[in-house]
Amino acid sequence: xxxxxxxxxxxxxxxxxxxxxxxxVFPVLFMAFTSFKTAGEVNRIPPTLxxxxxxxxxxxxxxRAWDFWLTLRNTLLLAGGSGLGATILGAMAAYxxxxxxxxxxxxxxxxxxxxxxxxxxxxxxxxxxxYLQLNxxxxxxxxxxxxxxxxxxxxTLLLFAYFNAIPRELDxxxxxDGAGRxxxxxxxxxxxxxxxxxxxFLLLFIAGWNEFLFVFTLSTSPDTQxxxxxxxxIPPREADYQSSNLDLVATAGxxxxxxxxxxLMLTQRxxxxxxxxxxxxx
Amino acid sequence: xxxxxxxxxxxxxLQSIFSSRYAVFYVLVLPAFLLRMIYTVxxxxxxxxxxxxxxxxxxxxxxxxxxxxxxxxxSTLIGSLGWTLLYTGTAAVAETVIGLGIAILLMxxxxxxxxxxxxxxxxxxxxxxxxxxxxxxxxxxDGGILNAILQELGFGNAAVRWLSDAETARFSTIVMxxxxxxxxxxxxxxxxxxxxxxxxxxxxxxDGANALQRFWYVSLPLLKPAIYxxxxxxxxxEVQTFEQIYGLTRGGPGSATKTLALYAFERFFQQLRYGYxxxxxxxxxxxxxxxxxxxxxxxxRSREI
Numbered sequence: 148x149x150x151x152x153x154x155x156x157x158x159x160x161x162x163x164x165x166x167x168x169x170x171x172v173f174p175v176l177f178m179a180f181t182s183f184k185t186a187g188e189v190n191r192i193p194p195t196l197x198x199x200x201x202x203x204x205x206x207x208x209x210x211r212a213w214d215f216w217l218t219l220r221n222t223l224l225l226a227g228g229s230g231l232g233a234t235i236l237g238a239m240a241a242y243x244x245x246x247x248x249x250x251x252x253x254x255x256x257x258x259x260x261x262x263x264x265x266x267x268x269x270x271x272x273x274x275x276x277x278y279l280q281l282n283x284x285x286x287x288x289x290x291x292x293x294x295x296x297x298x299x300x301x302x303t304l305l306l307f308a309y310f311n312a313i314p315r316e317l318d319x320x321x322x323x324d325g326a327g328r329x330x331x332x333x334x335x336x337x338x339x340x341x342x343x344x345x346x347x348f349l350l351l352f353i354a355g356w357n358e359f360l361f362v363f364t365l366s367t368s369p370d371t372q373x374x375x376x377x378x379x380x381i382p383p384r385e386a387d388y389q390s391s392n393l394d395l396v397a398t399a400g401x402x403x404x405x406x407x408x409x410x411l412m413l414t415q416r417x418x419x420x421x422x423x424x425x426x427x428x429x
Numbered sequence: 430x431x432x433x434x435x436x437x438x439x440x441x442x443l444q445s446i447f448s449s450r451y452a453v454f455y456v457l458v459l460p461a462f463l464l465r466m467i468y469t470v471x472x473x474x475x476x477x478x479x480x481x482x483x484x485x486x487x488x489x490x491x492x493x494x495x496x497x498x499x500x501x502x503x504s505t506l507i508g509s510l511g512w513t514l515l516y517t518g519t520a521a522v523a524e525t526v527i528g529l530g531i532a533i534l535l536m537x538x539x540x541x542x543x544x545x546x547x548x549x550x551x552x553x554x555x556x557x558x559x560x561x562x563x564x565x566x567x568x569x570x571d572g573g574i575l576n577a578i579l580q581e582l583g584f585g586n587a588a589v590r591w592l593s594d595a596e597t598a599r600f601s602t603i604v605m606x607x608x609x610x611x612x613x614x615x616x617x618x619x620x621x622x623x624x625x626x627x628x629x630x631x632x633x634x635x636d637g638a639n640a641l642q643r644f645w646y647v648s649l650p651l652l653k654p655a656i657y658x659x660x661x662x663x664x665x666x667e668v669q670t671f672e673q674i675y676g677l678t679r680g681g682p683g684s685a686t687k688t689l690a691l692y693a694f695e696r697f698f699q700q701l702r703y704g705y706x707x708x709x710x711x712x713x714x715x716x717x718x719x720x721x722x723x724x725x726x727x728x729x730r731s732r733e734i
Contacts, residue, residue: 160534160537160539161539164534164535164539164541164545167531167534168544168545170608171548171549171551171552171608171611171612173567174552174563174564174566174567174608175551175552175555175563177563177566177567178562178563181566190572191572192571192572193572193577193580194572194573194574194577196574236460236461236464239457239460239461240457240458240460240462242457243454243457243458244458247451247457247458249451249454249455249458250451252454255458258462258465258466259461259462259465262466262469262470264665264717264718264721265469265473265714265717266668266669266710266713266714266717267669267671268669268671268693268694268713269472269473269476269693269711269713269714270468270469270473271472271697272472272475272476272479272697272698272703272706272707272710273471273475273476273479274468274472275698276703292464292468293468295464296464296467296468296469297468299461299464303461327453328457329457332457353554356556357555357556357557357558357559358556359556359557359558359672360671360672364698375556375558375559378558378559378562379558379676391569393566393569396565396566397566399562400562400563400566403556403558403559404554404555404559411547411551411554415546415547415550418554419546419550419616422553422613422616422617423617423619423620
């Protein structure tokens with residue numbers, strides 16, 4: 148009797164699990180299906196779930212329409228550059244906060260944390276005006292700086308926790324050997340905290356990859372457009388403005404998502420670690 | 430030379446701050462700190478200053494509190510503020526409740542671990558703009574998949590106007606946001622549940638508490654700080670939502686889904702009314718701080734006990 152109740156319970160849990168997983172994956176999965184449909188099929192009523200005549204033709208079409216490789220290069224440059232910049236600056240700050248006792252320490256730490264609450268929209272206007280005057284609009288360096296400033300508090304907090312877990316005796320030993328603080332940080336502490344440094348870079352890279360608002364307003368030409376801002380300009384199907392272009396919309400979406408999928412598979416553990424850091428200590 | 434002329438006391442104080450022992454920490458911390466302040470604090474000060482002007486792209490002049498006088502009678506702003514609060518509250522609470530449920534479900538030692546981990550991360554890794562694209566496809570009204578599924582399940586053939594009806598569009602944006610963030614919440618709760626002390630739960634079981642009682646009387650109170658933390662972080666993120674709503678509805682139909690951030694964007698970047706847009710932005714900043722303050726206070730209190 149108890150055995151049967153257990154099994155029923157277990158079955159119920161699996162049903163729930165499958166409902167949850169299907170619900171979470173369906174919007175993305177259906178977008179993937181839609182990207183393999185033909186223009187005719189996507190306009191069918193009622194719609195099909197699976198592509199009946201799967202085709203890859205949307206991919207080269209959208210790649211041409213988007214100037215895909217240039218856009219991908221811009222996205223990689225922005226996400227990678229700002230991820231690296233924010234991680235290095237964050238590591239330096241985290242090390243100072245972790246090891247140093249200096250005037251203004253807690254004030255600076257507090258301001259860095261508090262600044263995370265500032266809505267991007269509030270800062271965007273003055274940044275736009277300043278960039279207009281400084282000729283930084285539509286430049287890679289201007290965008291990388293915004294993103295570096297945006298991601299750096301997270302890197303600082305994350306690495307602060309990692310550095311605090313490293314015994315100070317290592318610093319003392321390095322100091323006795325004549326190493327300065329910079330040498331200690333870059334030669335000893337960062338190599339030991341490499342998993343944390345990697346997690347920080349990973350989170351910031353993904354955040355940079357996905358950001359839209361800043362590039363949307365601070366970039367004015369295709370030379371600095373990224374994948375997410377391109378999502379905004381999906382061409383109608385040639386010579387046919389009547390029918391929907393959901394197949395192209397879906398393909399465009401896949402261009403943004405697909406490069407992240409292998410990354411997601413390879414770094415699941417690190418991502419979860421990065422997402423949940425701090426939640427446990429609460 | 431300036432140093433030599435300074436009084437001995439001031440000099441020694443300067444020395445203690447910038448002596449090589451401390452100087453290195455300033456060199457380490459200042460690049461990050463200054464960069465961050467340049468991109469947050471200075472823009473806030475400028476926003477305040479610009480909000481007292483009628484500045485447009487062509488320039489402007491000081492007009493005192495005029496923008497704020499218009500602001501308090503701006504029905505679009507008041508509607509937008511109400512919607513922002515409704516959206517923030519509904520989304521943050523729904524994400525927390527559903528996320529906690531999913532976390533508990535996934536802690537039951539079920540199989541499909543690798544798959545469920547991967548799927549859990551998927552909505553999180555989806556860009557807000559991309560979530561808008563994915564849901565635009567689902568919500569498509571002339572023969573979209575969601576309406577077809579509802580029809581298949583026997584809900585008649587009344588096509589739901591997911592994005593073109595004001596009330597439904599509001600619901601649709603909240604669903605999209607909850608989908609996007611619920612797995613993040615679940616991951617946080619899984620970590621929090623994992624760190625609960627096993628002994629307490631076992632002791633409760635020995636005392637004869639059933640699973641539901643153990644959850645309600647033991648786990649839930651212990652999870653209170655985590656719950657408030659999640660509510661804090663989610664509410665502060667939701668209140669400034671721009672991207673996924675801009676992508677899905679552009680704030681429409683009408684102004685039905687226009688959050689404060691969308692309204693500020695419209696004034697500032699589309700109408701190029703920098704003065705008024707800045708005033709709207711300050712309302713957004715104020716609401717964000719208020720929400721953050723309330724939940725931070727709740728979080729603080731929950732830890733004290």
